[in-house]
Structure formats: C-alpha cells, structure tokens
Amino acid sequence: MKSFTSYYLGYIVPASTLLPIVAGLMYYKRINKPLHTLLIYLIIAFIINVIGSVMAGNHINNLPLLHFYTIFELLAVMFYYKHAFGHGKITSWIYAAMIAFPLLCVLNFTFLQSLHEFNTYTRPLGALIIILFSGLYLAVQPNLSNQQLVTRSGRMVAGGFLIYFCSSLFQFIFSNVVSHIATRTIKDVIWNLHATFVLVMYLFFFAAILNERNKR
8 A cells, every 4th residue: 555655756746737737738828938938847847757756656766867857957947047037148157057067967977976876966056056046036126127027927936946946955965865874754754845845836836827827
C-alpha cells in the first residue's frame, strides 16, 4: 500500500501543475507574452515530472533526468524574464546566464558529479540565479515608462519563484548528505515540505494568469 508521501509527491503535486496550465490554455489570448512563455515552461515541466514519477514508481534512478531538467528550468525561467523585463541592459545578463549555466552543468556532470547523484553544485547555482532575477523584477518600481512590463501578474510570478527557490536552496545544497544519512521519516518530511513549496509556486502562477485574464 502506497504511503501519503508517495501519493503526494507522485500524483498530487505534479497534477497541481495542471491548474496554471489549464487556465493558461483557456485564457491564452487574454494573457501577456511573458505568461505565454511561462505556460510553455509549465507544460514541459509537467511532462518531465510525469516521466520522473513513472521512473521512480518503477524503481529507476531518475537523477539523470534532474541534471537535464536543471538546465531546462534555468533556460525557461530566463526566457520568461527576457520577456518580462523587455529590452534593456538586463537582457545581456539574461543571455549570459543562458549561455554560461548549461556549460557549467555539462562540466559538472562530466567531471565532478555523476548523473546518478544529486547535482548539488549546479542546482543551487541555478536557484540563486533565478532568485536574483526575481528579486530584481520585484525591485523595479512601476511608472509610466515601464508599466507594461512591471505588472501585478509579473510580481505574482516572481513571488512564486522566490518562495520556492529560497525555501529549497539548502535542500538543493545538502541533498546528497540527506539521502545518505537521514532517516526515512526525516526524508519524507523534507520532501513533503519541498513539494508543498512547489504547490504554492504553482498556485501563485495560477493567480497570475487569472489576474491577467481579468485585466483584458
């Protein structure tokens, strides 16, 4: 008999991705370009999460998938912020992150960390980059010149990213340690908390899409 943790991690939280996905598809013509980009990210993330859950359910090591998902995640979020910030000096930093980070990930799983263990070097780095750009977006004060870029829905998305990646940062760093020395109970608590923050992030995205729908 499967435990609550198995259902929560394997079905409930991955399925919660469908909330912003369905809303985004329903109101596609009424949401802005950054949210279109976010929608593509969520659809691909959902597919990858389903594959990861199936692999875990069949006792197949899905950590190699995590290494490549880390690359996809950073690229997708940076692509979102490229549209969210619009054209400006920050675009060059976004492009720099999109080029440098995948290279670092490849170097990491080629020379430093096996594809079959947690990528505790690159996953926290990717989280820090996303935290940085999310914080920068929230720091921009909306005015007449940028009110089309700094939106309430954009702030909701940035808030969702910050809640998830800030809360998960230390878990990303110490995943290998926890997997080797922590008891099953502690692991369940940690992964349930992690999944809850993922769920909260998706709810923020869902709220952002509904907010943008109501504006138009």
